[in-house]
Amino acid sequence: MKQSSFSIKYQPVHPGTENTTIIFHPETPDLCAIFTPGRTSGERRFFVTDGTVARLPCIQQFTALFDDGRCGRDYLLVIGSGEPYKTIESVLTIVKAALKEGFARKDIFVGIGGGVISDITGFAASIFKRGTSVEFVPTTLLSMVDASIGGKTGCDFDNYKNMIGSFFPARTIHIFPRFVESLSSSQYNSGLAEAFKTALLYDRDLYTIFLEKSESILSRDPAVINEIIPRCAHAKAKIVENDFMENNIRMYLNFGHTFGHALETVVGLGNITHGSAVAWGIGRALSLSARKNFCSQSYCDEVLKMMLLYGWDTEGMPHCVTGGDVGGRIIKAMHKDKKNSNSKICLILQKGLNDTFILEMDDDDILPVLK
Amino acid sequence: MKQSSFSIKYQPVHPGTENTTIIFHPETPDLCAIFTPGRTSGERRFFVTDGTVARLPCIQQFTALFDDGRCGRDYLLVIGSGEPYKTIESVLTIVKAALKEGFARKDIFVGIGGGVISDITGFAASIFKRGTSVEFVPTTLLSMVDASIGGKTGCDFDNYKNMIGSFFPARTIHIFPRFVESLSSSQYNSGLAEAFKTALLYDRDLYTIFLEKSESILSRDPAVINEIIPRCAHAKAKIVENDFMENNIRMYLNFGHTFGHALETVVGLGNITHGSAVAWGIGRALSLSARKNFCSQSYCDEVLKMMLLYGWDTEGMPHCVTGGDVGGRIIKAMHKDKKNSNSKICLILQKGLNDTFILEMDDDDILPVLK
Numbered sequence: 225m226k227q228s229s230f231s232i233k234y235q236p237v238h239p240g241t242e243n244t245t246i247i248f249h250p251e252t253p254d255l256c257a258i259f260t261p262g263r264t265s266g267e268r269r270f271f272v273t274d275g276t277v278a279r280l281p282c283i284q285q286f287t288a289l290f291d292d293g294r295c296g297r298d299y300l301l302v303i304g305s306g307e308p309y310k311t312i313e314s315v316l317t318i319v320k321a322a323l324k325e326g327f328a329r330k331d332i333f334v335g336i337g338g339g340v341i342s343d344i345t346g347f348a349a350s351i352f353k354r355g356t357s358v359e360f361v362p363t364t365l366l367s368m369v370d371a372s373i374g375g376k377t378g379c380d381f382d383n384y385k386n387m388i389g390s391f392f393p394a395r396t397i398h399i400f401p402r403f404v405e406s407l408s409s410s411q412y413n414s415g416l417a418e419a420f421k422t423a424l425l426y427d428r429d430l431y432t433i434f435l436e437k438s439e440s441i442l443s444r445d446p447a448v449i450n451e452i453i454p455r456c457a458h459a460k461a462k463i464v465e466n467d468f469m470e471n472n473i474r475m476y477l478n479f480g481h482t483f484g485h486a487l488e489t490v491v492g493l494g495n496i497t498h499g500s501a502v503a504w505g506i507g508r509a510l511s512l513s514a515r516k517n518f519c520s521q522s523y524c525d526e527v528l529k530m531m532l533l534y535g536w537d538t539e540g541m542p543h544c545v546t547g548g549d550v551g552g553r554i555i556k557a558m559h560k561d562k563k564n565s566n567s568k569i570c571l572i573l574q575k576g577l578n579d580t581f582i583l584e585m586d587d588d589d590i591l592p593v594l595k
Numbered sequence: 596m597k598q599s600s601f602s603i604k605y606q607p608v609h610p611g612t613e614n615t616t617i618i619f620h621p622e623t624p625d626l627c628a629i630f631t632p633g634r635t636s637g638e639r640r641f642f643v644t645d646g647t648v649a650r651l652p653c654i655q656q657f658t659a660l661f662d663d664g665r666c667g668r669d670y671l672l673v674i675g676s677g678e679p680y681k682t683i684e685s686v687l688t689i690v691k692a693a694l695k696e697g698f699a700r701k702d703i704f705v706g707i708g709g710g711v712i713s714d715i716t717g718f719a720a721s722i723f724k725r726g727t728s729v730e731f732v733p734t735t736l737l738s739m740v741d742a743s744i745g746g747k748t749g750c751d752f753d754n755y756k757n758m759i760g761s762f763f764p765a766r767t768i769h770i771f772p773r774f775v776e777s778l779s780s781s782q783y784n785s786g787l788a789e790a791f792k793t794a795l796l797y798d799r800d801l802y803t804i805f806l807e808k809s810e811s812i813l814s815r816d817p818a819v820i821n822e823i824i825p826r827c828a829h830a831k832a833k834i835v836e837n838d839f840m841e842n843n844i845r846m847y848l849n850f851g852h853t854f855g856h857a858l859e860t861v862v863g864l865g866n867i868t869h870g871s872a873v874a875w876g877i878g879r880a881l882s883l884s885a886r887k888n889f890c891s892q893s894y895c896d897e898v899l900k901m902m903l904l905y906g907w908d909t910e911g912m913p914h915c916v917t918g919g920d921v922g923g924r925i926i927k928a929m930h931k932d933k934k935n936s937n938s939k940i941c942l943i944l945q946k947g948l949n950d951t952f953i954l955e956m957d958d959d960d961i962l963p964v965l966k
Contacts, residue, residue: 228825229618232744232764232832247600312687316752323753323931330936351722351759353933354749373603378725381687382694388722390761393603454599461603560694562724565701 246373246397246457250450253400255286255336255361262289262296267357269298270322272345273336274305277363280406283336299325303341307494310340310379312388318348329353332395338364338411339371339498343389346377350392359396363403365415366499369422369456370477372397374464380493384560385485391469401453404444412444414499416534419456421479421506424527425580426459438533475563476580479572480505486557491544500544503536511540511593512585513573523576540595551594555587617744617768617828621821624771626657626707626732633660633667638728640669641693643716644707645676648734651777654707670696674712678865681711681750683759689719700724703766709735709782710742710869714760717748721763730767734774736786737870740793740827741848743768745835751864755931756856762840772824775815783815785870787905792850792877793827795898796951797834801826809904846934847951850943851876857928862915871915874907882911882964883956884944894947911966922965926958 249258259269278287290300301321303314322333333356335345342360349358362372378389404412423430433451434441440448460477467474483505488496507528514524528538537543541550555569563570568584575581620629630640649658661671672692674685693704704727706716713731720729733743749760775783794801804822805812811819831848838845854876859867878899885895899909908914912921926940934941939955946952 227618227620227622229616230829230832232615232617232836233613242604244603245600246603247598249598251598312683316683319759320753323755323758326930328936329933347722351718351749351761353758354747354760354762376725378722382691384694387694387724388690389725390722391725458601461601465603559697562700565699 244373244375244393244395244397244461246399246461248454249398249400250402251400252402253282253361253363255283256289258361258398259286259298259334261286261298261300263298264296268327268331269334270318270325270327270331271298271300271334271336272303272318272341272348273300274303274309274338274341276305277337277341278302280363282403282406283363293321294325299327303344305340307340307380307498310344310493312379312381314344315348315351315379318345319352322348322352327352327356329356331356333358334361335359335372336361336363337367338362339367342367342372342394343377343386344379346375346392346394347379347389350377350390355392357395358392359398360394361398361400363400364407364411365404365453366411366418367415368399368401368403368453369415370418370460373457373460374474375468383489383493384557385488385493386562393468399453399457401446401449404449410497410500413535414497416441417480417499417503417506417536419452420531420534421477421502422456422459424506424574424577425476425479426463426578427455428578430455431577435530438530442534475570475582476572478563479574479580480507480509482558482561482563482569482571483508483554485561486554487542487545489557489560490550490553491542496544500536503531503534504538504542507531507536507538508540508593509571509573512571512590513575515593516573516589518581519574519576519579523574540593551591554594555590558590615744615746615764615766615768615832617770617832619825619828620769620771621773622771623773624653624732624734626654627660629732629769630657630669630705632657632669632671634669635667639698639702640705641689641696641698641702642669642671642705642707643674643689643712643719644671645674645680645709645712647676648708648712649673651734653774653777654734664692664696670698674715676711678711678751678869681715681864683750683752685715686719686722686750689716690723693719693723698723698727700727702727704729705732706730706743707732707734708738709733710738713738713743713765714748714757715750717746717763717765718750718760721748721761726763728766729763730769731765732769732771734771735778735782736775736824737782737789738786739770739772739774739824740786741789741831744828744831745845746839754860754864755928756859756864757933770824770828772817772820775820781868781871784906785868787812788851788870788874788877788907790823790827791902791905792848792873793830795877795945795948796847796850797830797949798826799949802948805905806901809901813905846941846953847943849934850945850951851878851880853929853932853934853940853942854879854925856932857925858913858916860928860931861921861924862913867915871907874902874905875909875913878902878907878909879911879964880942880944883942883961884946886964887944887960889952890945890947890950894945911964922962925965926961929961
């Protein structure tokens with residue numbers, strides 16, 4: 225035997241599905257009509273939701289059909305609500321219940337809820353028997369405009385955001401914009417931050433809507449909601465289609481997130497909404513862009529002024545953090561970001577509206593905008 | 596807003612890598628030469644091995660370079676040996692240490708060991724920051740001929756084999772056939788069972804080698820080892836290239852495994868080698884094939900007779916199981932197999948040498964070969 229080698233080439237297949245269909249439903253959410261739980265033919269469904277969503281009036285009719293989790297061949301698992309439940313333990317609780325109920329890899333998982341539910345249900349689906357299909361019904365604005373779309377799944381780990389997960393897109397996403405009527409103001413505001421990010425990154429018309437229609441937006445006027453959600457979904461879909469594995473342009477979607485995730489870590493996961501943290505991060509990224517003369521001061525000022533209309537924190541020293549050395553603690557958490565590949569911090573910055581780029585920076589460049 | 600929908604199509608990308616290079620090294624295994632731990636440029640490596648492998652003389656030179664796990668920018672994690680460590684806890688131990696040591700998604704995981712190490716290291720790599728590259732150095736015959744090749748990763752869960760995992764192929768696999776010199780007889784025999792499976796499924800010449808050269812095989816004659824390993828690696832690679840996601844022909848590789856995994860579950864994971872269980876399962880699948888007249892009795896008898904030469908259990912009632920209702924307990928465990936999609940059991944059967952098919956069967960058809 226001499227030293228020798230050969231290569232295996234894999235088919236250009238995908239982990240689970242090659243296609244996501246997004247369906248917009250203008251009517252009042254009615255999950256019974258979409259899923260007909262207990263149906264006797266077709267795939268078995270393993271539904272996952274959380275306690276808060278399960279209690280929504282428009283969902284109760286659906287959940288009431290399940291007795292001890294079961295409705296015919298279908299199953300409903302209700303887990304705890306919110307970021308503290310975005311854990312590997314929740315993911316394994318889903319897997320264990322699906323195993324106990326005898327689900328097969330040809331069956332389907334359905335996540336009904338916000339970003340936490342879609343992230344952990346998608347992650348569970350991606351590892352259950354090495355991958356079963358998944359569908360989502362996003363119930364928060366944040367999930368409708370961002371989290372449920374694009375195949376990123378995962379959970380927090382070791383007090384850091386989304387440190388484990390997979391790329392595993394949903395087969396179908398059912399979007400009911402009228403779910404926004406059921407959101408608390410902080411939940412609604414959190415989703416707005418991601419929609420605002422989309423405007424800054426890709427959609428000049430959406431930026432104008434945010435600039436001119438703050439009252440309609442804040443009062444949840446259905447006309448403006450029905451404009452914002454599909455715009456964001458289409459923008460996200462376009463990016464994901466062109467860079468599914470986040471090798472280049474998809475990284476722009478992390479605009480504000482390197483700062484924002486670090487803030488979430490410093491405050492404690494779940495103690496601030498994701499959107500509030502991201503909004504603060506957008507302000508920091510733009511302040512840094514202006515400070516380094518990448519963008520004009522006037523663009524930065526216009527955006528920060530708009531952000532105040534929506535109640536977002538535009539200060540270098542975030543209001544929600546207590547204790548000393550805030551900047552140092554935030555920088556330290558920023559070093560754990562998945563985008564970093566060396567001792568520098570990888571940031572998404574802007575030269576102007578819809579003009580974005582990526583730059584690796586040293587701590588000393590970043591610290592001045594955290595004061 | 597009217598009901599409307601649109602689709603996202605994903606690029607034909609792959610979860611991690613589109614290509615695996617398999618390198619055969621005829622020399623005595625020397626990991627220092629291949630990896631030069633502590634090198635100052637290139638990717639950082641997160642090495643994973645187990646206590647048994649770490650103590651092999653040819654590996655000690657490598658492990659001695661690490662101090663408290665570290666050698667320059669590289670890291671070595673040593674976990675417990677064997678099937679009892681093929682758990683989600685081991686997977687998360689890897690992730691947690693890599694996070695603590697500041698590894699990035701552009702760095703690489705390297706699994707050095709048998710099938711358990713490659714399965715859990717590959718799984719950890721697939722979920723760490725949503726996927727980092729992985730390489731393997733298989734040290735067991737089983738891993739060289741089967742486990743390390745083809746991208747299946749995972750761990751046991753809830754006392755069932757490989758219930759969670761992913762499809763995530765290694766970038767490079769370094770095969771040193773001379774590692775077989777370090778194996779216990781039961782480890783060696785376990786690997787032979789998978790090689791024997793390859794002969795039955797795909798390779799008539801390899802079947803002849805097993806038939807005519809049992810003494811050379813059992814004495815680990817390097818000439819015959821150097822023939823068997825590349826034959827199996829090429830056969831497996833060919834199947835995986837044509838059916839990566841196990842939609843059809845890759846399922847044949849589960850020949851003997853539905854019975855074998857069930858036996859492992861009934862005996863208790865780790866209490867029987869995987870190969871012994873699979874060998875017993877191959878005997879059961881062929882006995883069932885002959886009983887149902889799918890294959891000739893003479894083919895079945897020839898194979899069972901050969902199997903006795905290699906010390907494999909060819910009885911319907913496996914020697915290693917104690918207690919009553921053995922058949923019923925095995926059938927119950929068989930129902931948990933990932934291939935099943937309904938109340939029947941999906942089995943891989945044969946019409947003859949290198950002539951394989953899949954059939955769903957009822958319990959009553961299977962029970963007679965478990966007596």
